[in-house]
Amino acid sequence: MSSSQDPLYAGLGQAVRIATDLLAALIAGGGLGWVCDTYLFDSTPWGIIGGLVLGGVTGMRNAYRSVQRWTKT
Template sequence: MPSSPDPVFAGLGQAVQIGTNLLATLMVGGGVGWSIDSYVLPTQPWGLVGGLVLGLIAGIRNAYRTAQRLS
Protein backbone atom coordinates (compact mmCIF):
# COMPACT_ATOMS: atom_id res chain seq x y z
CA MET A 1 0.00 0.00 0.00
CA PRO A 2 1.54 3.35 -0.99
CA SER A 3 2.18 5.78 1.81
CA SER A 4 0.17 8.97 1.99
CA PRO A 5 2.10 12.24 2.21
CA ASP A 6 -0.27 13.38 4.96
CA PRO A 7 0.51 11.54 8.24
CA VAL A 8 -3.13 11.79 9.39
CA PHE A 9 -4.37 9.84 6.38
CA ALA A 10 -1.50 7.37 6.63
CA GLY A 11 -2.42 6.64 10.25
CA LEU A 12 -6.10 6.38 9.36
CA GLY A 13 -5.32 3.85 6.64
CA GLN A 14 -3.30 1.75 9.06
CA ALA A 15 -6.11 1.82 11.63
CA VAL A 16 -8.66 0.77 9.03
CA GLN A 17 -6.41 -2.08 7.90
CA ILE A 18 -5.99 -3.39 11.45
CA GLY A 19 -9.71 -3.06 12.20
CA THR A 20 -10.68 -4.84 8.99
CA ASN A 21 -8.29 -7.68 9.71
CA LEU A 22 -9.70 -8.08 13.22
CA LEU A 23 -13.28 -8.10 11.96
CA ALA A 24 -12.48 -10.60 9.22
CA THR A 25 -10.81 -13.06 11.58
CA LEU A 26 -13.76 -12.85 13.98
CA MET A 27 -16.20 -13.52 11.15
CA VAL A 28 -14.21 -16.47 9.84
CA GLY A 29 -13.78 -17.96 13.32
CA GLY A 30 -17.46 -17.52 14.10
CA GLY A 31 -18.45 -19.01 10.76
CA VAL A 32 -16.26 -22.06 11.27
CA GLY A 33 -17.59 -22.52 14.80
CA TRP A 34 -21.19 -22.16 13.65
CA SER A 35 -20.59 -24.64 10.82
CA ILE A 36 -19.14 -27.16 13.25
CA ASP A 37 -22.16 -26.73 15.53
CA SER A 38 -24.65 -26.98 12.68
CA TYR A 39 -23.23 -29.74 10.51
CA VAL A 40 -20.57 -31.75 12.34
CA LEU A 41 -21.13 -31.93 16.10
CA PRO A 42 -24.25 -31.28 18.19
CA THR A 43 -22.39 -29.06 20.66
CA GLN A 44 -24.32 -25.81 20.36
CA PRO A 45 -23.20 -23.12 21.29
CA TRP A 46 -19.69 -24.27 22.20
CA GLY A 47 -18.40 -24.56 18.64
CA LEU A 48 -19.46 -20.98 17.94
CA VAL A 49 -17.92 -19.74 21.19
CA GLY A 50 -14.69 -21.62 20.50
CA GLY A 51 -14.57 -20.31 16.94
CA LEU A 52 -15.07 -16.74 18.10
CA VAL A 53 -12.36 -17.10 20.75
CA LEU A 54 -9.93 -18.54 18.21
CA GLY A 55 -10.88 -15.79 15.75
CA LEU A 56 -10.26 -13.15 18.41
CA ILE A 57 -6.86 -14.62 19.24
CA ALA A 58 -5.92 -14.75 15.56
CA GLY A 59 -7.17 -11.20 15.02
CA ILE A 60 -5.20 -9.80 17.93
CA ARG A 61 -2.11 -11.66 16.73
CA ASN A 62 -2.53 -10.24 13.22
CA ALA A 63 -3.13 -6.73 14.57
CA TYR A 64 0.02 -6.96 16.69
CA ARG A 65 2.10 -8.22 13.77
CA THR A 66 0.73 -5.51 11.47
CA ALA A 67 1.42 -2.80 14.04
CA GLN A 68 4.98 -4.07 14.49
CA ARG A 69 5.53 -4.08 10.73
CA LEU A 70 4.13 -0.57 10.28
CA SER A 71 6.06 1.04 13.12
Protein backbone atom coordinates in the same frame (compact mmCIF):
# COMPACT_ATOMS: atom_id res chain seq x y z
CA MET B 1 4.67 1.98 3.91
CA SER B 2 7.33 3.66 1.95
CA SER B 3 8.46 7.22 2.03
CA SER B 4 7.30 7.74 -1.54
CA GLN B 5 3.68 7.75 -0.45
CA ASP B 6 2.03 10.39 1.66
CA PRO B 7 2.54 9.40 5.32
CA LEU B 8 -0.90 10.74 6.22
CA TYR B 9 -2.61 8.38 3.79
CA ALA B 10 -0.36 5.49 4.71
CA GLY B 11 -1.18 6.03 8.38
CA LEU B 12 -4.90 6.35 7.70
CA GLY B 13 -4.73 3.17 5.67
CA GLN B 14 -3.07 1.29 8.51
CA ALA B 15 -5.60 2.57 11.05
CA VAL B 16 -8.62 1.62 8.97
CA ARG B 17 -7.05 -1.73 8.19
CA ILE B 18 -6.50 -2.81 11.78
CA ALA B 19 -10.05 -2.00 12.87
CA THR B 20 -11.59 -4.25 10.21
CA ASP B 21 -8.98 -6.98 10.66
CA LEU B 22 -10.14 -7.44 14.25
CA LEU B 23 -13.75 -7.71 13.16
CA ALA B 24 -13.11 -9.99 10.19
CA ALA B 25 -11.18 -12.54 12.25
CA LEU B 26 -14.07 -12.62 14.71
CA ILE B 27 -16.54 -13.22 11.85
CA ALA B 28 -14.34 -15.96 10.41
CA GLY B 29 -13.93 -17.66 13.80
CA GLY B 30 -17.60 -17.46 14.67
CA GLY B 31 -18.56 -18.67 11.20
CA LEU B 32 -16.22 -21.66 11.38
CA GLY B 33 -17.55 -22.51 14.83
CA TRP B 34 -21.12 -22.25 13.61
CA VAL B 35 -20.39 -24.53 10.65
CA CYS B 36 -18.83 -27.06 13.03
CA ASP B 37 -21.89 -26.86 15.28
CA THR B 38 -24.55 -27.12 12.62
CA TYR B 39 -23.10 -29.34 9.91
CA LEU B 40 -20.04 -31.25 11.11
CA PHE B 41 -20.53 -32.21 14.75
CA ASP B 42 -23.51 -31.98 17.03
CA SER B 43 -21.64 -29.75 19.45
CA THR B 44 -23.93 -26.75 19.98
CA PRO B 45 -22.97 -24.33 21.50
CA TRP B 46 -19.31 -25.20 22.09
CA GLY B 47 -18.20 -24.80 18.48
CA ILE B 48 -19.35 -21.22 18.20
CA ILE B 49 -18.00 -20.35 21.65
CA GLY B 50 -14.58 -21.80 20.90
CA GLY B 51 -14.65 -20.31 17.40
CA LEU B 52 -15.38 -16.82 18.68
CA VAL B 53 -12.63 -17.06 21.30
CA LEU B 54 -10.12 -18.33 18.74
CA GLY B 55 -11.31 -15.68 16.28
CA GLY B 56 -10.74 -12.96 18.84
CA VAL B 57 -7.25 -14.32 19.53
CA THR B 58 -6.55 -14.40 15.79
CA GLY B 59 -7.76 -10.86 15.28
CA MET B 60 -5.58 -9.50 18.08
CA ARG B 61 -2.59 -11.44 16.81
CA ASN B 62 -3.11 -10.12 13.28
CA ALA B 63 -3.45 -6.56 14.54
CA TYR B 64 -0.32 -7.01 16.66
CA ARG B 65 1.61 -8.38 13.70
CA SER B 66 0.63 -5.58 11.36
CA VAL B 67 1.54 -2.95 13.93
CA GLN B 68 4.88 -4.69 14.41
CA ARG B 69 5.49 -4.59 10.67
CA TRP B 70 4.50 -0.95 10.61
CA THR B 71 6.96 0.26 13.27
CA LYS B 72 9.88 -1.38 11.48
CA THR B 73 9.74 1.08 8.59
